[in-house]
Amino acid sequence: MPDENQQPNQPPAPPNPERKTLDDRAKMTELERIRHSCAHVMATAILRLWPDAQFAAGPPVENGFYYDVDLKHRISPEDFPKIEEEMKKEIKANNVFEKLVVTREQAMKDSESGRLGGLTERPGNPSKFKLGNLEAIPEGEPISYFKNGDFVDLCAGPHVMRTGNIGAFKLTSVAAAYYKGDEKGPQLQRIYGTAFKNKTALDEYFKMLEEAKRRDHRKIGAEMGLFAIDTEFVGPGMPLWLPKGTVLVEELEKLAKETEFAAGYVRVRTPHLAKEKMYRTSGHLPYYEESMFPPMLVSEDTSDKAEWERVKAMAGPAQKHAYELAKQLFNSGGFKDAKQIQEWKQAAATKKDADQAVQEFFSSTKYYLKAMNCPHHHRIFAAEPRSYRDLPLRLAEYGTCYRFEQGGELFGLMRVRSMNMNDAHIYCQPEKFAEEFNAVNEMYLKYFKIFGIEKYVMRFSTSAPEGLGKKYVNEPALWKQTEDMVRQVLIDSKINYVEVPNEAAFYGPKIDVQVWSVIGREFTLATNQVDFAVPAKFGLTYRDRDNTDKTPLCIHRAPLGTHERFIGFLIEHYAGNFPLWLAPDQVRVITIGAEDDPASAPLMKYAKDIASELRAAQVRVSTDFGNNPIKAKIQDAEQLRVHTMLVIGGRDMDAGAVSVRLHGKGPQGAKPKGEVVADILAGIKERRA
RNA sequence: GCCAGUUUAGCUCAGUGGUAGAGCAACGGUUUUGUAAACCGUCGGUCGCCGGUUCAAAUCCGGCAACUGGCUCCA
Secondary structure (H helix, E strand, C coil), rough: CCCCCCCCCCCCCCCCCCCCCCHHHHHHCCCHHHHHHHHHHHHHHHHHHHHCCCCCCCCCCCCCCEEEEEEECCCHHHHHHHHHHHHEEEEECCCEEEEEECCCHHHHHHHHHHCCCCCCCCCCCCCCHHHHHHCCCCCCCCCCEEEEEEEEEEEECCCEEEEHCEEEEEEEEEEEEEHHHHCCEEEEEEEEEECCCHHHHHHHHHHHHHHHHHHHHHHHHHHHHEECCCCCCCCCCCCEEHHHHHHHHHHHHHHHHHHCCCCCCCECCCCCEEHHHHHHHHHHHHHHHHHHHEEECCCCCCCHHHHHHHHHHHHCHHHHHHHHHHHHHHHHHCCHHHHHHHHHHHCCCCHHHHHHHHHCCCCCCCECCCCHHHHHHHHHHHHCCEEECCEEEEEEEEEEEEEEHHHCCCCCEEEECCEEEEEEEECHHHHHHHHHHHHHHHHHHHHHHCCCCCCEEEEECCCCCHEEECEEEECCCHHHHHHCCCCCHHHHHHCCCCCCCCCCCCCCCEEEEEEEEECEEEEEEEEEEECCHHHCCCCCCCEEECCCCCCCEEEEECCCCHHHHHHHHHHHCCCCCCCCCCCCCCCEEEEEECCCCHHHHHHHHHHHHHHHHHCCCCEEEEEEEECCHHHHHHHHHHHHCCCCEEEEEEHHHHHHHEEEEEECCCEEEEEEEEHHHHHHHHHHCCCCC
């Protein structure tokens, strides 16, 4: 990793997915030691209440600690007070955290007797997870226990000196977690807590959480009328952009279009659907089917006769029954109740058979909602003969994609099922790759500057040899070649990055840009992927200088990610206080004097003229000429987060001036009207922060 | 999808088996103003949905849905 480009406020690199070395562990900060120790104290307390509990891993994490436990009793927040009670006793006892170095044989023995992660030996209840942890310790590395009171744990430390050094703590939540993160492994209960040096720091942390809640994009989005998620009629994970949110969407599109135009991109537009053949050819279906909406089945021939032939050709009664029910479904526009669906499911031996029956019914054309834009763009590349002179061809589109994210993944605007990607595909000659890839990275940095994003890290995801042919296309030479190219560009451009093995896309290595919102939430915003596989699958070629046909390399890139996630991020980044160019409510003209008061007629004219002038210049301006007191009008505008308030009274009118007030910054004094208007227009044009 | 929790008016929230409440917002009026709340009044709810227990359910029980915090996944 190039250190010289390390930015001063760069966050620490994400935790290495591989095992922590003893050296890494020794670097634990004091706070981390407190939290790690607190996890042991929590385990001690849980064992006093439920002696048969088996523990897996209990590390400190960003905002606290957790311990994974296997226990018949389902721990709920109602149990927290009594666990905390036991923890307090252990802290009050002020036991020493004693380190014992043991042999592997001893540790094996203590795992089998249930002593590890226990208060006593527990015959017939071996410490199975500790045994697994023990196996992961490489030969030659010392094996140690930490002991506080009766609790003995397999642990490399480090810890605080005594349990009494844990100043203040609180249990926060419980969740399910898989042993060693393996979905197929046993499921454990993960108990989360947090700990601090003292009560003041703990209270501050909870106050910070409250503050974070106020900045949550879901809360601000509702307050400002940016978006709505109508789960009843539209569906979960499919946001509706309200007029004010649409302003943000369109301002971003404008920015992207200008930037891409200047960088030599051309724009294209594609439908939201494609035939099954598209995703079979691209190779997405086997890798990606789970994340796509189930296909729509479309018939080009529904004549009764053709249908009958198909029914007769079907294998068994199960398929025939499924077929009848499927027909009912399509004719009536949906099953009437859950019983009917159940019946249908039972009728078909497996879901596949039922799908098959439906498909047969409609002469077998499947259409998929697109989960990505690349195949469509590949077909645009294929639509015309290409010469090396046409390259690099940069096809850009704000393409709408649909992904069937699992229910539990959905999260406000951050994880959605319908999304608009700031997408483009760059087709280039392999020898032009570095130049193009670099230009894309520079575009990222340009955007970050506009939005004042200072904390970011580029995650360079590469393949793993064991995944070739499974998770990744089986092209070892191309993997190595493209990964080397990307790495070289990153090193040459001195961009700060971390390399993450085994996380590439199936068709090539990728770079994800990770950012942190002010409230500390982490986001993967942008992505930049190399694709050496899919263009070949579509038979894409260009005629090179030497009169031979060659396959282009493709770079997928989305510097602004999706509208949904990017705007979600921006809402929290700015806490809803957008810069003038983005603000849904840019200017509000507020009069001291009401429209329904005849004496204010000249003031009204003066104010209306200013509003009209701004509106004619495409500024989003509203007016408040109502009869509320000025304080109330100001408050309304402040709560709406109107960026610039122009307060106009008789005094201003007489001087040909307006009084400017900026949201969150208070009154800025009266200035000549022309100057104020010019400044507003310039601020918008320059996209001033 | 998995574990736990939550769901009462547009929003924030009271209401632990006996006639659904408050503040803000909205709407109607009064008041005519110098930088974050003038005053009076009116409207607004199948207590997420379905079922059960009970003389009686927002409240107790079961199922489902959505959301929240995590896990796995991911732009």
